[in-house]
Amino acid sequence: DAKTTQPTSMDCAEGRAANLPCNHSTISGNEYVYWYRQIHSQGPQYIIHGLKNNETNEMASLIITEDRKSSTLILPHATLRDTAVYYCIVKANTDKLIFGTGTRLQVFP
Amino acid sequence: GAVVSQHPSRVICKSGTSVKIECRSLDFQATTMFWYRQFPKQSLMLMATSNEGSKATYEQGVEKDKFLINHASLTLSTLTVTSAHPEDSSFYICSARGGGNTYEQYFGPGTRLTVT
Numbered sequence: 700d701a702k703t704t705q706p707t708s709m710d711c712a713e714g715r716a717a718n719l720p721c722n723h724s725t726i727s728g729n730e731y732v733y734w735y736r737q738i739h740s741q742g743p744q745y746i747i748h749g750l751k752n753n754e755t756n757e758m759a760s761l762i763i764t765e766d767r768k769s770s771t772l773i774l775p776h777a778t779l780r781d782t783a784v785y786y787c788i789v790k791a792n793t794d795k796l797i798f799g800t801g802t803r804l805q806v807f808p
Numbered sequence: 809g810a811v812v813s814q815h816p817s818r819v820i821c822k823s824g825t826s827v828k829i830e831c832r833s834l835d836f837q838a839t840t841m842f843w844y845r846q847f848p849k850q851s852l853m854l855m856a857t858s859n860e861g862s863k864a865t866y867e868q869g870v871e872k873d874k875f876l877i878n879h880a881s882l883t884l885s886t887l888t889v890t891s892a893h894p895e896d897s898s899f900y901i902c903s904a905r906g907g908g909n910t911y912e913q914y915f916g917p918g919t920r921l922t923v924t
Contacts (some may be wrong), residue, residue: 725881742901742915795842798852
């Protein structure tokens with residue numbers, strides 16, 4: 700069973716915020732929400748992760764709902780270089796990273 | 809962030825030969841390394857997990873005798889595809905995770921294998 704559900708694809712205009720949703724209704728108490736992205740023909744890149752509090756770093760913000768059943772990754776000012784497949788993964792710290800199908804984000808000029 | 813390298817980035821080999829792919833953690837010690845495979849337009853599929861100095865643990869359906877993994881040091885893991893066939897052509901990606909309180913996985917740039 701898939702632990703997360705993400706839209707297959709999304710579009711975003713350059714310079715606007717990209718909000719990528721993820722549903723994880725069966726998340727366990729010790730599982731974190733991780734976000735990675737993969738630009739075409741490259742290895743995945745770590746973006747951010749969180750347990751229950753909202754998190755922000757130089758790349759993005761992660762908003763986790765109070766019940767932890769869903770989250771949103773926010774790229775505040777999307778650029779063309781942000782075009783990639785974004786993966787939302789829930790796992791406990793020592794678990795393996797298992798990738799789903801992700802969301803293909805296309806940023807257009 | 810931590811840097812993971814892979815070598816070679818691309819390799820073409822003839823059917824029946826073996827190919828070795830190296831994965832190195834450049835600025836941290838990787839107690840655990842992972843190998844993934846990705847076919848075109850598909851997601852990454854975990855093949856195996858290796859801990860330094862011990863045998864790799866393979867995911868269901870992955871042939872351990874065909875995909876030999878060695879994790880001889882805290883900075884190097886190798887994947888050898890033995891007797892490669894065209895259906896083994898794929899994008900192979902490694903990742904590394906440090907020990908202690910660091911659980912983030914850092915990925916290499918990938919190796920494109922083409923078997924002719």
